[in-house]
Amino acid sequence: MKLWTTWTAACFISVGSLLFIPLQTSAGDSVERTSYTQTARETIAINTETKPLPDLRSESSLTATINTWRTTLARESGFESWQTAVWNSYPLGPGTHGWVVILTDHGQDVGYMIVHATENGSFRLTEYGTGNNPLFSLTTLYRSLVQQELIPTTTSYSDFVQNETIILDRLYMDQLTAVWKIILQDQTYYLDAKSGELLPLKEDPIPRITEDHPEATDLSSKAQTALYPAFDPYDRLPWVQGKPLPVTKLSELQKVLNPQAKLTYVTELYDGQVTLPLAILGYQQWVSGDTYLTLDHVGPRYVLLENALKLGHIFP
Known part of the structure; x- marks a missing residue:
């Protein structure tokens, strides 16, 4: 995916094909529980100076919730x-x-979920997606760091993952504001968490919106x-100087969405x-729940429609 940036003027930065190197995981519920236990402890430690996690009865609760969502989504095309x-x-x-959940099948990444805890101890599926380039993929990050010559080309993937001198932080501030924060040799870099592109940031991004409850x-x-076929939004550029469509809810989106429309979502x-x-x-509209806008960002990315419309515009 290409980013249009002020610091590159009219130049586009494109990302090449992504090298896939599978994460090392093992099958079974025990892996999931072990992973969550470690994650929960890390998150509690991180947040002691902010506010405590809401009701962590919950190692088993989060595990059960993610397993239920996985099973439900697996029935969808x-x-x-x-x-x-x-x-x-x-x-x-x-x-x-919050947590990013990376799903793998036979050693290959097949999707992800972004999960946040709510104040009453339940969980919110903020975002999800399919494909072998999930959000916060270590494989994509490794490839990008090599391409940007931030790590030597001789560094293997396994050496990169095990290198404790490289500090990796996953920052998810709001939908579509998701970045890797990387500290290498006392230098800080920010990369897009989906495409792996190097970003022109000097400090942590701030959330553009927050969900109070x-x-x-x-x-x-x-x-x-x-679901309609993907296309390259750079083939046509009405979103550069054109006028966005007045879409504020699902019913209005449905009126303008069709296979020939080729609508582009743009966010600053x-x-x-x-x-x-x-x-x-x-x-994707869940009859008793939320509606997610499906975007093509190095693979399908399902983001909450309500928030997406607050954070960007739709162009014909």
């Missing part, structure tokens, strides 16, 4: 590989009470899904330093 997938979770940035996610009902990131255009693939 495009998520078939989740049926036999196992998962590992990793803490997000300080104060977020996020509700628990309900996937108990069936999903109504519209990092105080306007980066403009991110993404092809709209469709949406």
